[in-house]
Amino acid sequence: MHHPGDGFYVVITGANSGLGLGIGCRLIDEFLQTRPLSESLVLIITTRDRRKGDATIVQLKKHLAEACRRSEKTLPRSSPLNERRVQFRNEILDLTSLISVQELSKRLRDTTPKLDVVICNAGIGGWEDMYWGRAVWSILTDWRNAVTWPTFKKSRVGWLTKPQIPNSEQGKKVEEPALGRVFCANLFGHYLLGHYLGPLLERRNASSSTRGRLIWVSSVEAYAHTFDINDMQGLASTAPYESTKRQTDLMGITSVLPSTAPLVNQYLDRPKDADDFTKPRIYVAHPGICGTGIFPMNFVFDFLMLFAFYMARWMGSPWHPVTAYKGAVAMVWLALAKQSLLDTMEAQEGVGKWGSATDWWGRERVERTEVEGWGWGGKLGESTRRKGRSPYAKALTEESRREFVETGRKCWEEMERLRVEWEGKLEQAGVGVRME
């Protein structure tokens, strides 16, 4: 007999296209292949409107049917059972609307017994054009690096979200501060979501064999120089996208350190008697580089982009999975891996950033990725003779590590301050959603 809490509950944001869809498909495949027949998957997908959500469910169901048909070959008559093992839920979320984040969170808290994994995938680039001359020149002279760590994307500067507080009928006028659009879509919206869903990720047992997991999606392009703690939202930045990804690395990795523990406990809304529970974990992943619609281009340039990505792989780049399905490998692995495996790997080599990589043939795997100021696992003296290092990478020093940890803590402080400030504003205006 199935108990409603027995399923494996996963939320994927931005599931309608690119990597989000790839993660959904791959998760279905790997779940069916690796978990016992008695376990079922509840896949909660979010998109920005009902139409996109419906279309996504249609695609995922089609993918499931094909996966089941394939499984018949090894396990005859397993198809109907396997199809029943995956259930879908269709939810709406606009990450640039804090009210939308609150509404979805409330709905999930009211209707879901628990969550196992939340994959914070949705995001925007905020780019408006390319520096074409630089693009052609850098690709022709330094192909592999130019399409891994490009220097030719032109970003819109100072892009803001729409006002968060609608003109209220009750006439309560509340001044609201500027909110950076790329910052809100990529980081702050997900940050709030994780805060409200924290209690669903908490395990009501101090020695649970798994932890609820928040998976933050970063990028290989998370350069330290693009992030300025004094302009955390990247409002004045010419690289707001990269800035959000750097902050994702800083906060995700430092989230397990003692220096941030009080802030992270507050963020995760942990119960007072927290010792009786198992704390959720934040993991940082990235998909390598994939040909998705995140940089909108026309048909011809899309084709050239894919060509450039495959060439980079054949020139030795490990960071070009190219297809979204392959790019999803790191996120799906983090979602399904045994807790004991993740814990052992971290105990041996430190906390890391987990990326999707491939070999020359395109066979995908998960690979630790270097982070400026942290290295691969936060350990001084790690070997730097690894593939896929950025041309700008510097060896880890005690000083750069200290700076990384300290900036991470400051980010946690600032993000908690910003969260509380916005919650207060929404409440004051009478539009905030109460979670209880």
Ligand SMILES: NC(=O)c1ccc[n+]([C@@H]2O[C@H](COP(=O)([O-])OP(=O)(O)OC[C@H]3O[C@@H](n4cnc5c(N)ncnc54)[C@H](OP(=O)(O)O)[C@@H]3O)[C@@H](O)[C@H]2O)c1
């Ligand atoms: N593609 C790459 O090579 C690459 C590399 C590194 C990291 N990443 C990261 O991977 C993630 C997915 O990117 P992608 O390449 O798959 O891009 P994509 O195809 O453009 O997909 C982005 C998804 O996010 C959704 N989204 C955008 N703004 C949103 C908002 N305000 N609220 C809710 N959802 C929103 C989009 O919905 P709509 O369809 O409604 O716009 C779409 O579902 C991003 O975090 C990105 O930074 C991608």
